[in-house]
Amino acid sequence: MEPVSLAFGVLPVIGGAIKGWQIVHKKLKVFRHYSRELQRVQKQIDRQSHFFRNEIHLLLKPAVQDVSIIESMLRDPEHALWKSDEFEAAMRASLGKNYDACLDVIQEVGSTTERFQELFECFESLTAQKRPVGQFQTSASSRIAYLIRTSRVAKPYVVCVIG
């Protein structure tokens, strides 16, 4: 076993990637009601998140075997097993020489979820207005005033105008 993995644990990478998906999902969930475009984006992102969970489920299955434990791990990025040495040893035994390659790919997924978060940072300005989320979701006047345009002249930016 590598010293680095002993010191910091390698499997939290998976928990971190799951957390990344959860953050992106929450971010889009708040604003999806305002346009079909955002609904479409959220569906796309959620679909990828679902694929990721399925892949991780299948990856953990030979090492964990108990489906209920796998489900609770997928729900909870802070689950104790993500940091357990025994679990890491079981995963290493199960994946063999593909262990490091698998973690590399999962780390890539985690990095991409971070890029998603950065991409949707634009929504932070809305939450920074300290307007309660319910107001976005329920206010009829806001919904009517909402407009979405897609400009594809230079760069295809999706512009959401919330009045």
Next chain:
Amino acid sequence: MKVSYDETKLKGYIQDIRDSFDDLRNLRAQTSEMNKPWASLATKTDLKKRGTREYDQLFAIRQASTSFHEALGLAWSETATHGGAREVRHTVRLFLDTQVEDDVYMNVVISCFGHGPDDSFPEE
């Protein structure tokens, strides 16, 4: 209030994610294949067919080997008794590599120790 995000980036990231999933899926499938015991790679039908074929070949090989052994033994005993020579003791090892097609083909290696008169052969 206006908020905007780059759709090109979004599409690129989604493609990145899909590529990563493909890699993960491949690695998982390869791991699964690599961990499978050899026998389970074949289907039951394949195993049954192969088993029957191997059994038939084994029967043919055993029959051919026994005949070969008897022929050698007969030739040896005839040389020893009718040749007027004194009876000799020996240790012979036969190594056979067989290939079964219509007939049984054999590559044969014979090693012989202690060939000589009975009294010259060391007691075991």
